[in-house]
Amino acid sequence: xxxxxxxxxxxxxxxxxxxxxxxxxxxxxxxxxxxxxxxxxxxxxxxxxxxxxxxxxxxxxxxxxxxxxxxxxxxxxxxxxxxxxxxxxxxxxxxxxxxxxxxxxxxxxxxxxxxxxxxxxxxxxxxxxxxxxxxxxxxxxxxxxxxxxxxxxxxxxxxxxxxxxxxxxxxxxxxxxxxxxxxxxxxxxxxxxxxxxxxxxxxxxxxxxxxxxxxxxxxxxxxxxxxxxxxxxxxxxxxxxxxxxxxxxxxxxxxxxxxxxxxxxxxxxxxxxxxxxxxxxxxxxxxxxxxxxxxxxxxxxxxxxxxxxxxxxxxxxxxxxxxxxxx
Amino acid sequence: xxxxxxxxxxxxxxxxxxxxxxxxxxxxxxxxxxxxxxxxxxxxxxxxxxxxxxxxxxxxxxxxxxxxxxxxxxxxxxxxxxxxxxxxxxxxxxxxxxxxxxxxxxxxxxxxxxxxxxxxxxxxxxxxxxxxxxxxxxxxxxxxxxxxxxxxxxxxxxxxxxxxxxx
Numbered sequence: 222x223x224x225x226x227x228x229x230x231x232x233x234x235x236x237x238x239x240x241x242x243x244x245x246x247x248x249x250x251x252x253x254x255x256x257x258x259x260x261x262x263x264x265x266x267x268x269x270x271x272x273x274x275x276x277x278x279x280x281x282x283x284x285x286x287x288x289x290x291x292x293x294x295x296x297x298x299x300x301x302x303x304x305x306x307x308x309x310x311x312x313x314x315x316x317x318x319x320x321x322x323x324x325x326x327x328x329x330x331x332x333x334x335x336x337x338x339x340x341x342x343x344x345x346x347x348x349x350x351x352x353x354x355x356x357x358x359x360x361x362x363x364x365x366x367x368x369x370x371x372x373x374x375x376x377x378x379x380x381x382x383x384x385x386x387x388x389x390x391x392x393x394x395x396x397x398x399x400x401x402x403x404x405x406x407x408x409x410x411x412x413x414x415x416x417x418x419x420x421x422x423x424x425x426x427x428x429x430x431x432x433x434x435x436x437x438x439x440x441x442x443x444x445x446x447x448x449x450x451x452x453x454x455x456x457x458x459x460x461x462x463x464x465x466x467x468x469x470x471x472x473x474x475x476x477x478x479x480x481x482x483x484x485x486x487x488x489x490x491x492x493x494x495x496x497x498x499x500x501x502x503x504x505x506x507x508x509x510x511x512x513x514x515x516x517x518x519x520x521x522x523x524x525x526x527x528x529x530x531x532x533x534x535x536x537x538x539x540x541x542x543x544x545x546x547x548x
Numbered sequence: 549x550x551x552x553x554x555x556x557x558x559x560x561x562x563x564x565x566x567x568x569x570x571x572x573x574x575x576x577x578x579x580x581x582x583x584x585x586x587x588x589x590x591x592x593x594x595x596x597x598x599x600x601x602x603x604x605x606x607x608x609x610x611x612x613x614x615x616x617x618x619x620x621x622x623x624x625x626x627x628x629x630x631x632x633x634x635x636x637x638x639x640x641x642x643x644x645x646x647x648x649x650x651x652x653x654x655x656x657x658x659x660x661x662x663x664x665x666x667x668x669x670x671x672x673x674x675x676x677x678x679x680x681x682x683x684x685x686x687x688x689x690x691x692x693x694x695x696x697x698x699x700x701x702x703x704x705x706x707x708x709x710x711x712x713x714x715x
Contacts, residue, residue, distance in 0.1 A: 402707050410703040413587075414696065421592025425616075434615050441607030448599065531588065535581040 224281025224472070231275040232359065235311055236352045238268040243345050259325065262318040263492065265345055269315020270488045273461065274481045276308050280468040284546060292362065300358040302388035305465070307351035312457065314344040319450060326495070354384060391465070398466025405466070408459045415459065418452030420527060430503060430512045430520035439506045476540035480533035487526045494519045551644050556714040558639040567637035568713075576637055583630040587702075590623030591695045594662055601669070601681055601688035610677050614670040620662060640714045647708040651701035658694035661687055 242264035249257035283297050317340045324337065361368050399405065422445040429437050464471050471477045494500055499516040506512060512520070558564055567575055593616040600608055635642045642648045669675075669684035 406704050406707040409706075410700045413699050413703055416584075417588055417591045417595060417699070420588040421595045424588075424592060425596055434612065436612035436615070437608065441605055441609075444605040444607060445596070445599075448604070528585075531584055532581055535584055536577060539577050 223285055224278050225285040228275065228278040228282035231271060231278060232356070235268050235272040235275055235307070236356045238264060238271070239311070239314070239345060239349050239352055242268060243349050246342065246345065255325075259322065262322050262341065263496075265318035265341065266315045266322065267488065267492070269311050269318070270485065272308055272311045272315075273457070274485065276304055276461075277464060277468075277472065277481065279304060280472045284469075284472070286363065291365075296358070296362045298391060299385075299388070300355065300362055301391040303351070303355045303358050303384075305391065305394065306384070306388045307348065307355045308461070310344055310348045310351055312461075314341060314348050316454060317341045317344060323447060323450075326500075351384070354381060394465050395468065398462055405463075408463055411455050412459045412463075415452040415455035416531065419449050419456070420531075422446065422449040422452070423523065423527065427520040427524045430516050431524075432511060432517070435510070436508050438508055439503045439512070443500075443504065470541060471537065473542055473544040473546060474537055474540050475543045476533045476536040478544075480530055480537070483526050483529045483533060487523065487530070490519055490523050490526060494523075551640055551711065551714060555640040555643060558636060559714050564636050564639070567633065576634075579630050579633050579637070583627055583634065586623045586626030586630060587699070588623070590620050590627060591699065593617075593619045593623065594658075594691060594695060597665065598688040598691045601665075601684040602692075603681075610680050611670070611673065614666070617662075617666050617670070624659065638713070640711045641709045642705070644711055645705060645709045647701055647704050651698055651705065654694055654698040654701055658691060658698055661691045661694060665691065 242261045245257055245264065246261035248254070249261060279301065283301070286292055287294060287297060317337055321337045321341055324335075398408075425434075426439070426442045426445065428434065429439060429442055494516075497515060499513075499519055503512045503516045559568075567579070570576070597613050597616055599605070600610060600613060665684055665687045668687065669680045675683075
């Protein structure tokens with residue numbers, strides 16, 4: 222397993238997963254099927270999460286192949302730029318999908334339509350288009366059989382020419398992030414604020430499920446979760462921007478990748494909490510009542526994983542340069 | 549003006565040197581990690597009380613939140629101890645940095661507000677929730693501002709120091 226391999230494995234998710242999500246979403250619209258709609262929203266959120274390590278692994282993949290004969294650095298740059306643009310839209314789609322899921326949770330037949338769902342529809346379709354471009358530009362790097370004989374290799378069709386104008390130059394983006402140490406300090410500061418928001422709210426809910434402070438009924442503590450999501454959103458944004466500023470630094474660092482793994486596992490944990498019925502089993506618990514074993518397990522794993530995330534994040538600095546560049 | 553000599557004296561002790569230069573995973577970075585946990589506990593718990601007093605998640609009963617104050621004091625204790633150790637590891641870096649004193653000042657005020665919140669709002673168990681909120685709302689706002697300031701001042705330490713070790 223090396224970075225190229227990891228990148229090639231992961232890239233299927235944001236490209237094909239979003240397409241499947243949009244398909245299901247449209248079917249749910251025409252069929253007026255709430256379960257299908259919910260499933261497609263979950264898919265969008267999951268793909269948004271997976272898009273992150275996919276994007277990050279691209280840097281290592283570039284490192285693995287850029288010295289090989291016949292590889293064009295320009296094509297890699299173009300692919301990288303298109304990925305930055307697509308990631309932006311992917312994350313917005315995922316965030317809107319999470320809001321839509323929150324709005325409809327616990328309601329058997331959610332209300333018809335609203336702005337959030339319009340936003341999900343718009344952004345997810347745009348994301349599918351942008352992801353298709355990312356896939357194509359990626360293929361151009363190393364699949365001569367599809368680019369051979371085609372002058373369109375660097376030019377593309379009319380639409381892609383328009384889209385190209387919006388694709389940032391990765392090098393300039395990196396410079397922007399690291400130009401001022403005060404900007405960097407500000408981003409790191411926000412990263413701590415997000416951390417505190419997240420741990421304060423999720424921590425209390427998890428601890429209550431594990432049996433501490435039983436005077437609290439669980440449902441009101443659960444109402445704090447949107448703040449946890451705000452905290453997570455702040456950290457996702459500042460984290461991705463930080464990575465883009467110093468991508469080599471983070472890529473070749475074991476602590477960073479284990480931190481990403483822990484975050485992906487947390488995504489699974491959250492999905493399990495809501496999809497296995499654990500949430501329903503604790504939602505109506507009043508003061509003094511004990512949570513069932515599954516909910517306790519998921520609360521414990523959540524707490525453990527967030528502590529792991531903080532620890533691994535702190536250890537990024539000393540674990541710098543722990544992965545050899547030739548991977 | 550040269551930094552006071554006692555900073556160099558501290559830095560040259562075996563303990564300070566070990567904290568700073570040891571390859572052991574339990575040295576500087578571990579203490580910094582514990583400092584992060586302490587702050588997550590202290591500010592996280594305080595944040596929940598503040599948000600509730602400002603009207604977020606109204607279904608959470610206010611009175612039982614009194615229990616969170618013991619968590620806050622545990623967090624504070626962890627950070628006081630780890631904080632001292634961090635200063636011992638890098639005395640010149642911290643004690644010649646005005647931002648460090650700003651941080652301590654902001655923390656001092658934030659903890660004072662925290663205590664005021666406890667005594668004014670939570671000590672009298674006969675108060676109704678409405679009166680608790682009336683008494684605590686303004687303190688809660690100050691608490692949020694002061695903690696945000698303290699976190700910022702702390703985070704900026706890495707970017708504002710003049711000397712890493714004694715020159």
